[in-house]
Amino acid sequence: MTDIRFDTYYRYETLTGFLREWAEHYPNLCRLGSLGQSFEGREIWVVTLTNFETGPDQDKPAYWVDANIHATEVAPSAAALYLIHKLLNEYGRDEKLTYVLDSRAFYVVPRLNPDGAELALADRPRFLRSSTRPYPRTDELDGLHQEDMDGDGRILQMRLKDPHGAWKPHPDEPSLLIRREPDDLPGGDYYRLLPEGRIRNYDGVTIQMAPPLAGLDLNRNFPVNWLPSEQGAGPFPTSEPEVRAAVQFVTDHPNITGGLTFHTFSGVHLRPLSIAPDDSLPSQDLRTYQAIGRKGEALTGYPAASVYHEFKYDPKDYIKGTFDDWLYEHLGLYAWTTEIWSPQRQAGLEVKKYIEWFREHPVEEDLKLFHWAREILGQDGYVEWRPFEHPQLGPVELGGWNVMITWRNPPPHLLEKEIAPLADFVIFNCLISPKLEIHTLTTEKQGDIFTIRLVLHNTGWLPTNVSQKALEMKAVRELEVDISLPEGARLLSGEMKAKVGQLAGRDDKGAVAFWAGDATRERAKVEWVVQAPQGGQATITAVHQRAGTVRVVVDLEK
Ligand SMILES: [Zn+2]
Structure with a gap:
């Protein structure tokens, strides 16, 4: 059997190879099936894990796990693979794990959105939110489209000298760009910052960020609180094959007793509701949810938080059409969205306001993050600016945050340490099911x-x-x-x-x-x-x- 490593991110073919080998090698514990096909026709693998000698999975309480619905969030796939690998390897050795596989089942979908992930992991990557289906238009709009311009396999930032730019070098670390103060006079050593990319129909003056051609967000397409106005929601709930397949599978498996969906990042176990405060949950449900959350924190170091109270993108708006809300609000299953990895915590910061932090935080925290990135990844985390002749903008510099392996995902060498404890939280969630x-x-x-x-x-x-x-x-x-x-x-x-x-x-x-x-x-x-x-x-x-x-x-x- 090929040894799987957890210090790298796998593309679809390799991932499929591992799943096939495991199913073949552990026929009494592991079966490989498909939820259906993605937009581009890839099988969406689902791995059923249970001791089949003690009965079929459908006769047992089961726990759902999925990962990588968002294209660039590939650490979640690794976390799902880690879980499967652990269950197979420690069966018969670890008492709780053995008991859970004898008495219960797991349904694990390591890559719910294989098309989007394949682009994110390509040699010349493209970063999408979710699936590759063009939506809401099929023609590309004018403006800047992210692209790996120099073909180095990374999409970084471009900086252009601009006396009216919004960014300036940090006085101690000039590579680090920080926000210009409101009263910094014009005409200084400032920069305009853009994502690495190409501008469609550039008029020489105006640069707008083009909305991506593939504008769906599959985690807004679930049939709960759905609204067409939500960014990426799609034309109707479950319009997308990946989401429809997941919803169909869960519906066809009423033995599912809970679910966890792996995302990145922030280092937090998020739970419903998204649209209403905690006091709108039945009292006992809230207590139970909180008790599970406390265990999650103890096992993984990630705090548990309500989306409504602590994870809103806009304080006056709610996130609609998400998987965990559907599982809880419609099916009454305790569901979690585990956002793997917190670069800020790694850098020693204490971040309480997960999303607001991106709008406002002290500049010392940027410096800490910069030093942390240099320490763990050398030049590959926060990349030193280097000159590049842009076909449209002329001389620019490429560099800055290598977001894919600093923010979006752990750097490969820190991956295993980060995902290992998460398997224990999944096993705990399965173990507490009714039986x-x-x-x-x-x-x-x-x-x-x-x-x-x-x-x-x-x-x-x-x-x-x-x-x-x-x-x-x-x-x-x-x-x-x-x-x-x-x-x-x-x-x-x-x-x-x-x-x-x-x-x-x-x-x-x-x-x-x-x-x-x-x-x-x-x-x-x-x-x-x-x-x-x-x-x-x-x-x-x-x-x-x-x-x-x-x-x-x-x-x-x-
Ligand atoms: Zn996500």
């Missing part, structure tokens, strides 16, 4: 009359419904217990198909022991009295969409 099991099964017989008593229980931390939201949305059915009887037998009491509601978990327990008695709300008892003059076997099937399916056969012999 239906048989508590006891007894049969008493009197002649040809059998009294069967089955006690089922939820052994997971979450209730079988997962959340209050799921009940509110009618997104989850009750536990159903069916009995099928042998030839000649008849049911004297009990129901052929019993509906027994939801079973509690332990997530609502208080933090002190005297708070409340431990009522047995995680249990359900079902009884049947069967007359079976010819003997035979009764089959009992207990099905809960989320908590799993258990089957048991009862002998009815005199």
Whole structure:
């Protein structure tokens, strides 16, 4: 088997090769399937992980993980591959991991948007937000389009001397450009800063940033709070093949009990809601969400945060049509958007306002980041400016932040350290799911009359419904217990198909022991009295969409 390394970012072919090898090498733990095809026709791989010897994945509670829906966010793919690799390698060695694969399943999509990622990782890269489908126009607009002009495999910045420019060299580190003060007089040693690229139909004066031809943002295309006015939302919810395939898969797998979508960057576990404050969540859901978030912080060092309260791009606007909101708001699943990697934290800064920081922060922080980049990546993180003869602008300089491996993603040599703890948070999230099991099964017989008593229980931390939201949305059915009887037998009491509601978990327990008695709300008892003059076997099937399916056969012999 080819050894996978986590100090590099893989293109589609190589990534596919690893998934195929793993599925072949671990047939009892790992199966490779496809959600469907991307816009350009690439298979969107989904890896199902469970111990198939203890039952099929669909009979077990499962956890969803996806990555790389945003084209340049390739560290998320690595995090998903790391998770798969860890599950396969540590099965049988790590107790919790073994238990989770024996009792539960994972659906992992390492690259939800393979087309966009392929461009981001190309030898001569192009950076898109998401998929490569042209939208909302199919013709290119005038203005500056980002491009690797000198063919060095990087898209950096261009700086042009301009006595009226908005940027000036830092007094101690002249390579570092900082904002000009409001009262810095015109005519100084200033620069105009542009992304490395080419200007379509340049008139010699006007430079505007052309909107990218591929203007979709797949994480605005999900069928929740969707609005056409949202940047990149697409023409209608799930209009894009990648999103439609993911939504279809989740819908077809009602055993999914939660989900995590890997993004970059900021070093934070984000959770819904995006459009409303925390007090609009059911109280118990908020407590449970916060408890999971605390565990996430303990395991990974990333704090947990509400998108509404802490991650808005505009304080007066909301982010619409996102995956995690759909999972929580419509399905009642605790979902997370984990933004991997915080360059600021790496540089020793304390950044609380994730997005506002980009608008305003002290210049000392820029200097710290600059020194950090030089220290960890030498000349490749913050690239020294060098002259370049631009075909339209004449002499410019290329250099500045190599955003792809400083901001957007960890530098390859720091990747593994960053993503390793994230697998533990995913495993934790799967482990806390509801899990239906048989508590006891007894049969008493009197002649040809059998009294069967089955006690089922939820052994997971979450209730079988997962959340209050799921009940509110009618997104989850009750536990159903069916009995099928042998030839000649008849049911004297009990129901052929019993509906027994939801079973509690332990997530609502208080933090002190005297708070409340431990009522047995995680249990359900079902009884049947069967007359079976010819003997035979009764089959009992207990099905809960989320908590799993258990089957048991009862002998009815005199
Ligand atoms: Zn993203």
